[in-house]
Amino acid sequence: MKNTIGQNISLTLFGESHGEKIGVVVDGLPAGFEIDLDKLEWEMEKRKAKGQLSTKRHEADAVQIVSGFFEGKTTGTPLCILIDNTNTRSQDYAQLKYRLRPGHADFAAFEKYHGAQDYRGGGHFSGRLTAPIVAAGAICRQILEAHGVNLATHIQSLHGIEDIAFDFADASHLEVQMNTLNAAQFPVLDEESCQKMQTLIERTAKDLDSVGGVLQTVVTGMPAGIGEPFFDSIESNLAHLMFSIPAVKGVSFGAGFEFANLYGSQANDPFVLDENGQIMTSTNHNGGINGGITNGMPIVFQTVIKPTPSIYKPQASVNYQTKEEVELAIKGRHDPAIIHRARAVVDSLCAFGLLDLWMEHAAIQAFEEK
Template identity: 45%
Template sequence: MSSNWGNQLKLSIFGESHGNGIGVVLDGLPAGIPIDQEEILAQMARRAPGRDLSSTPRKEEDLPEILSGVRNGTLTGAPLAAVIRNRNVRSGDYGNLSVLPRPGHADYTGYIRYQGANDIRGGGHFSGRLTAPLVFAGAVCRQVLERRGIKIAAHIARIASVTDDSFPALDIPGDLMARLSRSSFAVIRARAEDDMRAEIERARLDCDSVGGVVECAVTGVPAGAGSPMFGGVENVFSSILFGIPAVKAVEFGDGFACCGRRGSENNDSFYYNESRQVKTRTNHCGGILGGITNGMPILFRVGIKPTASIGKEQDTIDLSRQENAKLVVKGRHDPCIVPRAVPVVEAAAAAATLDLLLERGSL
């Protein structure tokens, strides 16, 4: 399976949802940087399941065991390897999925691609459980970036039809980013949480699910990172963001909204500020021009589809009998994965930003 990513920073994720464990190997990290284990655990806790009714009732501590790459709390420069043990598994809930693939899930495509040899328990290697080691890797990358003044935060921009306020495009307050990057249900406007939770609860009680959008910001990245044509910032970010299960769309800056404007409306005018720094008066491009950062905040949004595993009866096929069939999915599943996806998107952004800066020689 193609579970390796990166150019200067090499990331490899392994394991299955109901196997002995899941983990990550991260190669290319700079040596000599102190790593705060408590900060890593804080990010892991934001993604961990079983916290409230908006997520799966499966509870996992998600405590990473670092095997190599850190000594006396400091990165050694050797590959950083960590494993997270799976403790709370109920594999019997998935026994029928080897012949009755779930609509909207990778059961059928995985069956075809791997001739039925893939592990279907809990989704196997296709499961959102595999985002836990990605969050660990991102938490480490985030600490490297923060020493260079680079900050990352995301929030739930939308769940179903309920929306949150958007990030200010030009100057994002540091205290806002700090609050969001520690929140387990990250929203800018406090009232939005109640309305979003109500949407999720309605779907849960109806044995259904809802999707949404995550908006992410990266500030402090200097101008000049990224390369045309296929090594651009959008390319690098998208290549890891689409590795997150359930991600179906990514847009940068104003994205599709730009398509209905004239150039005079969409172009971001340059100017020198009081410190003779180059800035733009708007940020429709999301901090990226020609695949290269321009020094403004990098802004992007990620579309998350509704959780595929739902309790409603659905039409499917019986692969063993080659006939049409009905399916009611058992097991423990999120009625909405968007809140838990927020730290995953931040982690992916941290890895992508660090990879780009390592390639530029900025670290």
């Protein structure tokens, strides 16, 4: 199993949902960066389960940085983060050991690991493993912010309920929108849409079911020229990271699948000069990326989050051990929707990916002739 990603900075993920601890090792961070622990805690807070909208498994998710951090700053050596699992109920999964849960990795895990895997709560496949990812990404995000790069994500749609759009025509209003989202526990711009979404999630929970939706992320301040034309393009790197999130089933950039309905004259972004004589585009259908490389416009991408696979309705399944068809009734504590919590994971992996690519660009620039 390969659990490391990244070139100039790397992220290695470890642990299981019901193990003693989960964690991550981040290698390659610059030395001497002062980590704002309050900001890190807030990113963790945004991912936590709360109230009627989430699972009743509430974890403290207190981040323990046990190496690579001294006197409030990164040391430049591997930074290791540990998070305790303190609220597990493994007995809820005992009867499910061989009963394959629809929508989960149970069958695939048996085929790959032949029963050696930790099945409790999904083991290493669980969304619980996104907690250390958020902690690591929160540090990468702080480094980006120190260099003028900001990002934010909102629930663009939830089971057909739409949020209002980002205001790309007004940079100052867009900044306000991004700040609003980053300060919100439930990331929606329109209050009416927010209420409708939360009502739907609560109603779905009572119906013993779950819902999914689409997250939209915007990144501002990223300089032009970052990324590579093909295999290390902005799109391929970010898509790789987004698809590493267990619930993600689709990623698109800019106008995304709407490109299929446009003519080239509509899809292209004309180049113009801004009031300071800088080159920009008058539209941003391509989401701030041309040829796999940033063009200085806001990076925009969408991420599809599927409905939580753990639902309480009886489902058809198979017992892997006996090869008998069975009816599956899942017990335990599960989310009727995870999209609002997944926002923090998307933000964190986005920050990690962009920082990794920017460091590559900076390294090449250091050896180019001026």
